[in-house]
Amino acid sequence: MKTHISANEATYGPQQYKTFAGALTAFFSEECPQLGGMRTRQVLSSAIISMVNKYYPETSHLKPGQTPWVTTDKNATKSYGKKISQTPLVSIILDLVRAEDIQERKDGKKLRDMKKEAVARMLKQSYEQGGCMTSVELAILLKISPPTVGKYIKEWELEHNEVLPRRGSIHDMGPTLTHKKIIIEKLFIKKLSVQQVSRETYHSFQAIQRYISKFKQVLICYKKDMNINEIAKVVGNTPRLIKEYEAIILEYKDRGFVLEQIINTDAKVDSQYETIINDLNSQKN
Incomplete structure (x- = not known):
């Protein structure tokens, strides 16, 4: 164990603590002694400094x-x-x-x-x-x-x-109906690939797959003349969400799109991403 310190260490050592980190450590020692020993206080000081640098950039x-x-x-x-x-x-x-x-x-x-x-x-x-x-x-x-x-x-x-x-x-x-509508439009009307839609809409592959699955489920129920509450119960979502999908369906009908074709249409997946999508599907099953 070290029993004495050199003259240089005694002279210059204290200067190392004359910093923001040193001030924080001293503050914790004086005002929050229950926090623990020196090492704990230094870790806290380091974490605070990192946050200051992150949230108060130059x-x-x-x-x-x-x-x-x-x-x-x-x-x-x-x-x-x-x-x-x-x-x-x-x-x-x-x-x-x-x-x-x-x-x-x-x-x-x-x-x-x-x-x-x-x-x-x-x-x-x-x-x-x-x-x-x-x-x-x-x-x-x-x-x-x-x-x-x-x-x-x-x-x-x-x-x-x-x-x-x-x-x-x-x-x-x-209730962000617009992004649902745009994603479905790109997938089923414009025939863009899942990869391209993911990139253009800032959505993950999982999210895109979820929209595809949910929209087709609602569409099938709609074709069976089920009401909103019935559809919500079948697909496991709120009536509000079903109304959003219904609004998209009604718009497509007004525009003359054949709903059966949409039901039977598989979203396009670029070949290099087929493995990813298959893995996602297997995880669901």
């Missing part, structure tokens, strides 16, 4: 109009009733205002259209950085109401036939 290279934001991790496992305090978060950087926004306003572009584009832009930026934003977050950033954000998202998705990567669609939460 802003020296932020462009004018950019803002840091903290949102839900897109890979967070969804769970009914799960609190946000139990959900992993990530720190992201968003282009709240772009340099070209000034020129567009100068040229007479409508503010409503600019906000709609901002909603789409920030949702995509969030996803690209590992995040998964909600309408409420966008409403706070843009100083508008969540229902207005919802309208912008719906309009943009229908105009571009593309699903925006928001928490409602990625984690399949809430």
Whole structure:
């Protein structure tokens, strides 16, 4: 056991603790002695520093109009009733205002259209950085109401036939009819592959397979003249969800599509992904 320290260690050793980590360790020692010994306090200090670096990134290279934001991790496992305090978060950087926004306003572009584009832009930026934003977050950033954000998202998705990567669609939460409609349209009407639809709609293969299975189940029941409550009981979903699928079915009928053909149509899978899909199916069975 070491019984003495050198002059250099005695002189310079204490300087190693004159840091943020040292201040945290000293704080825990003084204010929270019940936490344990030095090693435990150092581990806690290290964890806190890591979180500070993660959620308070350096802003020296932020462009004018950019803002840091903290949102839900897109890979967070969804769970009914799960609190946000139990959900992993990530720190992201968003282009709240772009340099070209000034020129567009100068040229007479409508503010409503600019906000709609901002909603789409920030949702995509969030996803690209590992995040998964909600309408409420966008409403706070843009100083508008969540229902207005919802309208912008719906309009943009229908105009571009593309699903925006928001928490409602990625984690399949809430009444997000639009993304269901777009996915089914791409699979059964446009005949795109499962792989391509997965990429274009920010959905996993499992989610795409679930939509295919559920839509066909509802469609078969609908063809048997079952009502919404009966269909909900048969397929094991809520009447609200069945109404969403029914709305899609009714639209296809109005557009002249033959429902029997959709029932008998298998979603296209690119050859290199057939093994993945087969594995998923085998896991279900």
